[in-house]
Amino acid sequence: MTEIETMDRAALIAAWDEAFGTPVPKRLSSPFLHRYLAFEMQAKECGGLPKGFVGKLEKAAREDRGTNNPTLKTGGRLIREWNGVTHVVDVVDGGFLWNGQRFTSLSPIARAITGARWSGPRFFGLKRSA
Structure with a gap:
């Protein structure tokens, strides 16, 4: 060994x-x-x-066909660390709340955090990469 x-x-x-x-x-x-x-x-x-x-x-x-598609419910919270900063996204009626701003999709939030075009669900661990 x-x-x-x-x-x-x-x-x-x-x-x-x-x-x-x-x-x-x-x-x-x-x-x-x-x-x-x-x-x-x-x-x-x-x-x-x-x-x-x-x-x-x-x-x-x-x-396992990758069918694990979690349903996000109002009041839920997504937490993701990126470059040493913890980002918290709250699930609200009709969208998401991050840094005091409302979004209808997770992708613009992921893009704002990373500066790159990420799939929001993938960035927050809701979808696996193909």
Whole structure:
């Protein structure tokens, strides 16, 4: 286990290839590779994952169609931290209240906070990215 902690990226890539027989997925950081490979080694040393665990994960992934669409009710509150600042948005009749201003959509609020064109529901964690 200690040897994984000291591996450079080239060694991590070689260890991944040996463990999985596939190239490392793009954009995986070295710290993530360290953790993932350490977990894989530990799981193998301890006899692998519990019986049926992978099947349960696959079943859960098939059943999750991203239909989790929370209904925002008047009086609800959305809280999002951005660049060290906590932003609070209140759900009011017909829209949202942020910094004393009323909005009919979350997207202009997300845009005002970030300076970029964000999907408001995605920015506030109400929708997952595709």
